[in-house]
Amino acid sequence: MDVGRQRMLINGEWVESLNGQSLPIENPGRKGTIVGEAPRGRAEDVDRAVQAAANAFEKWKCVNPRDRGKLMIKIGEAIEARMNEIARIIALETGNAIRTQSRPEAMLAADIFRYFGGIASEIKGETIPLGENLLSYSRREPIGVVGGIVPWNSPVGLGALKIAMAITAGNTLVLKPSSEAPLAVLTIARICSEFLPPGVLNVVTGTGSECGIPLANHPSVRKLSFTGSQEIGKTIMEAAAERIVPVTLELGGKSPQIVFPDADESQVVDGVFLAMRFTRQGQSCTAGSRLFLHESIYDSFLEKLVKKLKSLRIGDPLDESTDIGAIINRTQFEKVCSYVEDGIRQKGALLLTGGLPPSEGPLSQGYFMEPTVIGNVRNEWRIAREEVFGPVLVAIPWKEEEEAIRMANESHYGLAAFIWTHDIGKALRTAHRIESGWVQINQGVGIVPGQSYGGFKQSGFGREYSLEGMLESFTQRKSITINLQF
Numbered sequence: 265m266d267v268g269r270q271r272m273l274i275n276g277e278w279v280e281s282l283n284g285q286s287l288p289i290e291n292p293g294r295k296g297t298i299v300g301e302a303p304r305g306r307a308e309d310v311d312r313a314v315q316a317a318a319n320a321f322e323k324w325k326c327v328n329p330r331d332r333g334k335l336m337i338k339i340g341e342a343i344e345a346r347m348n349e350i351a352r353i354i355a356l357e358t359g360n361a362i363r364t365q366s367r368p369e370a371m372l373a374a375d376i377f378r379y380f381g382g383i384a385s386e387i388k389g390e391t392i393p394l395g396e397n398l399l400s401y402s403r404r405e406p407i408g409v410v411g412g413i414v415p416w417n418s419p420v421g422l423g424a425l426k427i428a429m430a431i432t433a434g435n436t437l438v439l440k441p442s443s444e445a446p447l448a449v450l451t452i453a454r455i456c457s458e459f460l461p462p463g464v465l466n467v468v469t470g471t472g473s474e475c476g477i478p479l480a481n482h483p484s485v486r487k488l489s490f491t492g493s494q495e496i497g498k499t500i501m502e503a504a505a506e507r508i509v510p511v512t513l514e515l516g517g518k519s520p521q522i523v524f525p526d527a528d529e530s531q532v533v534d535g536v537f538l539a540m541r542f543t544r545q546g547q548s549c550t551a552g553s554r555l556f557l558h559e560s561i562y563d564s565f566l567e568k569l570v571k572k573l574k575s576l577r578i579g580d581p582l583d584e585s586t587d588i589g590a591i592i593n594r595t596q597f598e599k600v601c602s603y604v605e606d607g608i609r610q611k612g613a614l615l616l617t618g619g620l621p622p623s624e625g626p627l628s629q630g631y632f633m634e635p636t637v638i639g640n641v642r643n644e645w646r647i648a649r650e651e652v653f654g655p656v657l658v659a660i661p662w663k664e665e666e667e668a669i670r671m672a673n674e675s676h677y678g679l680a681a682f683i684w685t686h687d688i689g690k691a692l693r694t695a696h697r698i699e700s701g702w703v704q705i706n707q708g709v710g711i712v713p714g715q716s717y718g719g720f721k722q723s724g725f726g727r728e729y730s731l732e733g734m735l736e737s738f739t740q741r742k743s744i745t746i747n748l749q750f
């Protein structure tokens with residue numbers, strides 16, 4: 265399957281970049297195979313898109329929120345109707361397995377549009393009691409042109425999120441997907457464009473330096489919403505500081521999973537497996553990649569986990585029987601390998617399963633890696649501190665509860681956390697002490713629309729994904745006070 269040469273969306277039209285160049289998109293499941301091309305946008309293309317969004321804003325902000333919501337719901341339905349096509353494109357360009365990842369991601373995108381469509385009329389203000397002779401009330405107003413930048417690991421889920429939040433709130437948007445995975449985002453943009461007026465949504469494709477930087481720095485962009493790495497998040501924040509525009513940063517993580525001694529059972533193994541996002545090759549910001557196991561269950565738990573991991577099917581992302589697909593590209597693949605090499609080189613480290621990828625056989629034809637577990641890791645090692653963004657779980661034993669919580673919090677990240685125990689008091693006490701934006705107890709699922717989502721510490725700031733997140737991040741509050749005695 266090849267989706268051919270795609271165009272990008274500016275002012276309701278499907279266009280090439282002004283320089284006519286395009287970027288090839290590789291299939292991570294089959295090294296060297298090109299599955300499509302996207303325009304190689306640069307500053308001049310970004311400028312056209314921002315101009316179109318600025319022009320469209322004047323009318324779009326006046327559309328009744330309920331009517332904006334109705335369009336979002338229609339977009340959600342249309343995405344669901346084309347779910348299989350979208351899922352195939354996600355699988356092709358990201359390497360994420362179609363059954364376990366790509367189809368659920370396409371479904372999530374439909375749900376996101378429906379959720380924000382349903383709450384559109386909740387964009388409301390308050391009245392403030394300043395006395396009998398004064399009427400004071402607040403309005404939630406859109407901000408203007410939003411610059412949305414998303415990564416490759418969940419391109420459609422995150423793209424849908426930025427589109428639905430920004431546009432439902434009455435803003436217009438210039439969205440830049442990752443140059444590694446722009447094709448499925450362009451497909452959902454095509455669906456959106458069938459319902460939205462020209463210029464309300466614009467999608468420019470290109471690299472971070474050629475297209476992302478001009479978008480972040482464009483003087484007419486009034487709000488930045490960035491999801492990606494911590495390193496690039498810093499440069500986005502500098503760009504926002506330069507012009508004093510609000511910014512939301514959804515960055516990386518190195519999330520802990522704490523397993524208490526009473527939770528040595530197969531459903532916890534399944535939950536830990538899910539929380540580590542192994543079926544997404546660990547390429548998730550919320551991956552629970554530091555496993556703190558109580559010493560009394562350390563061996564028996566890992567034995568069950570390793571057995572489960574060895575039973576999984578790795579391979580062609582488009583094959584319905586595949587559990588685990590491929591890592592996004594060569595650079596990321598080599599980075600993950602170097603983390604594994606570094607981890608297993610440490611004194612006392614034990615490679616329990618997986619490890620460096622095969623150099624021959626069918627799996628060597630793509631960027632495939634087996635799920636990897638390294639035992640006896642120390643929390644201060646690089647492999648336990650830095651975000652690997654690959655299928656690599658480190659296991660760290662603990663004795664005292666205090667010690668487990670201290671180690672879990674010893675990280676500059678604070679995105680997610682997972683706690684496993686039947687003792688609900690202990691679970692809640694631990695949850696309250698964990699420094700993370702989202703703590704799950706006895707489950708390891710992905711985010712659901714409606715939950716405010718975002719990080720503590722260097723995992724970012726600002727909240728998205730919910731009504732409150734949309735109000736906080738995509739509207740600005742205006743107070744109006746009237747003297748009734750005038």
Ligand code: NAD
Nearest residue numbers: 414415416441442471472476477492493496514515516549
């Ligand atoms: P990245 O930071 O390299 O790129 C993210 C986006 O920014 C891409 O579209 C890229 O083209 C663009 N970009 C790159 N350099 C830029 C620059 N100088 N100026 C403007 N834009 C620029 O991240 P990635 O490798 O695509 O994605 C992986 C990272 O994303 C991981 O760190 C992961 O944890 C994080 N992530 C976070 C969340 C979250 O919600 N917290 C969700 C998914 C992924």
